[in-house]
Amino acid sequence: MSRISKKSTAALAAFVLASLLPSAASAITREESIVRARSYAMYPWKATSANLTASCSGGYKSIYYVGDFVGLPYNWGGYQTLLDFDERIKQGQAAGAQPDDGILDCTAGVDCSGFVSRAWGVGHFTTSSLDQTSGVITKNDLLPADVFNKAGYHVAMYSHTQASGEPYLIESYGYNVNTNPWGGWSHVAGYTPRRLTGITGTTAGNPVGTMVNPIAITSFPYTDSRDTRVSTSRLLDGCGAAPSIKEAGPEYIYKATFTQPGTLTVSVSDDATSDIDVQVLTGLATSQCVARHDSSVTVTVGCGTYYVVADSFGTTSANAGNYTLNASFTASGQPCSAVPGPPVPAPKGKLGDACAFPADKTLPFCNGNLGADTCIYTSTKSFCSKPCATNNDCADVPGGGCCEDISGKGDNYCLVKSMCGGGSSSGLSSGSSGTSGSSGASGSSGASGGSSGDGSSGENPGDPGAASSGGASSGAAGGGDSGGGCSTAGASTDGASLFALFVSAASAFGIAWRRRRRRASWPSPFAL
Numbered sequence: 001m002s003r004i005s006k007k008s009t010a011a012l013a014a015f016v017l018a019s020l021l022p023s024a025a026s027a028i029t030r031e032e033s034i035v036r037a038r039s040y041a042m043y044p045w046k047a048t049s050a051n052l053t054a055s056c057s058g059g060y061k062s063i064y065y066v067g068d069f070v071g072l073p074y075n076w077g078g079y080q081t082l083l084d085f086d087e088r089i090k091q092g093q094a095a096g097a098q099p100d101d102g103i104l105d106c107t108a109g110v111d112c113s114g115f116v117s118r119a120w121g122v123g124h125f126t127t128s129s130l131d132q133t134s135g136v137i138t139k140n141d142l143l144p145a146d147v148f149n150k151a152g153y154h155v156a157m158y159s160h161t162q163a164s165g166e167p168y169l170i171e172s173y174g175y176n177v178n179t180n181p182w183g184g185w186s187h188v189a190g191y192t193p194r195r196l197t198g199i200t201g202t203t204a205g206n207p208v209g210t211m212v213n214p215i216a217i218t219s220f221p222y223t224d225s226r227d228t229r230v231s232t233s234r235l236l237d238g239c240g241a242a243p244s245i246k247e248a249g250p251e252y253i254y255k256a257t258f259t260q261p262g263t264l265t266v267s268v269s270d271d272a273t274s275d276i277d278v279q280v281l282t283g284l285a286t287s288q289c290v291a292r293h294d295s296s297v298t299v300t301v302g303c304g305t306y307y308v309v310a311d312s313f314g315t316t317s318a319n320a321g322n323y324t325l326n327a328s329f330t331a332s333g334q335p336c337s338a339v340p341g342p343p344v345p346a347p348k349g350k351l352g353d354a355c356a357f358p359a360d361k362t363l364p365f366c367n368g369n370l371g372a373d374t375c376i377y378t379s380t381k382s383f384c385s386k387p388c389a390t391n392n393d394c395a396d397v398p399g400g401g402c403c404e405d406i407s408g409k410g411d412n413y414c415l416v417k418s419m420c421g422g423g424s425s426s427g428l429s430s431g432s433s434g435t436s437g438s439s440g441a442s443g444s445s446g447a448s449g450g451s452s453g454d455g456s457s458g459e460n461p462g463d464p465g466a467a468s469s470g471g472a473s474s475g476a477a478g479g480g481d482s483g484g485g486c487s488t489a490g491a492s493t494d495g496a497s498l499f500a501l502f503v504s505a506a507s508a509f510g511i512a513w514r515r516r517r518r519r520a521s522w523p524s525p526f527a528l
Contacts, residue, residue: 027198033145050092071176075109112486144204239289249312261339267296274321282342302341
């Protein structure tokens with residue numbers, strides 16, 4: 001069906017659609033909200049040299065570097081869709097901004113409240129105005145997609161409670177939007193649990209057809225029929241190959257892996273009241289969309305995984321509805337080397353990866369979305385680690401690892417095999433300076449509720465450069481979020497250890513780190 005006839009039919013069918021689709025005033029389901037949150041955390045993107053400077057701020061210095069990343073950058077005051085983010089990055093805008101950068105109009109990413117607002121599908125609310133769209137609940141009433149909020153400070157989304165009894169959080173915090181299974185309840189101590197007004201459902205599973213769980217196309221020819229009105233994904237709002245065409249309605253996402261080059265043809269047919277477009281992507285980002293059409297696309301594919309999207313056309317959900325997707329593949333008979341396949345991203349910051357430390361400040365940060373949140377180092381080497389309880393928790397450390405108390409005070413972290421057996425004798429004192437409750441690493445002056453935690457200026461909206469008057473020697477949290485930003489806490493070092501910790505995405509950090517990063521090009525947070 002042509003675009004013109006679809007538009008005419010859609011106008012005639014407005015009454016029918018109004019009775020089928022959720023009203024504008026209704027909130028989304030918990031499942032869709034969690035899908036949105038996880039998609040922002042696991043979103044792939046690439047930084048170029050153009051994204052490391054800000055055209056609107058000569059004093060800006062990005063904490064990123066050229067390379068592949070997972071999770072949208074933390075961007076003070078940011079409230080962007082995935083398509084908007086990709087277009088900003090493509091235009092050379094800066095990747096993220098910290099509170100001491102100020103709110104800039106030439107940066108890309110989301111801050112804590114902008115992230116929650118997007119995950120909830122509401123307008124841009126700050127931590128100080130979330131009460132306008134949510135109500136207070138008790139900790140015992142928590143359900144997926146509820147949040148922990150501290151007005152003027154920070155907000156984190158609750159996903160579920162883990163087997164350990166600790167919360168699994170998703171938040172824009174530190175470097176990026178990240179999953180945080182390590183912070184523990186102490187990470188949100190003193191925060192108020194809140195619930196989006198009108199949110200529906202009580203659980204959140206892992207529905208198919210989303211960015212985090214695409215529908216697998218395992219053989220050709222392939223046929224599948226669905227209704228986008230019941231999809232829990234509405235995130236891929238356009239195609240990088242044709243960004244002016246809006247496809248902001250709900251979508252279903254498919255994936256297909258090819259072991260030989262050939263030609264892929266995908267078509268969609270829809271009914272009189274819907275308008276479903278088709279896209280082909282080389283990765284799960286709008287910037288990786290290489291072809292789109294109202295009804296059919298044909299592309300040459302190499303060896304690797306491609307994605308197909310059946311997306312509702314327009315700026316709203318008005319054109320969502322029934323469709324049938326058909327896909328066929330014809331092998332070319334060429335070897336894989338003859339045809340370029342989709343790019344294979346290589347993000348850094350995984351468990352065991354080298355990370356920024358005093359001997360090499362240019363190394364990458366540890367990424368919570370890749371299973372590591374803490375950089376541990378000696379005088380000659382470093383590696384990304386995570387909190388642990390037993391050796392089994394460290395089975396995924398490359399080359400083998402172990403779980404050891406590296407301070408003698410219950411600070412249990414995974415060590416690489418060469419360091420096993422010496423953790424507790426290293427003398428690292430991370431307990432006294434706290435790591436926001438990371439699996440026993442929280443100390444008496446930890447970032448959540450301790451003397452170096454939420455300082456007097458930590459809830460001072462509009463003062464992103466302030467340091468706590470009662471914090472630790474390296475400066476506790478300062479700044480608020482009058483412009484939508486979020487502030488988090490800091491800690492100090494006792495300087496008497498063989499090992500040292502840099503606490504990254506899911507752990508505490510503060511203005512002292514931000515100042516150190518800006519003054520000394522420090523790509524990692526503070527040392528404990």
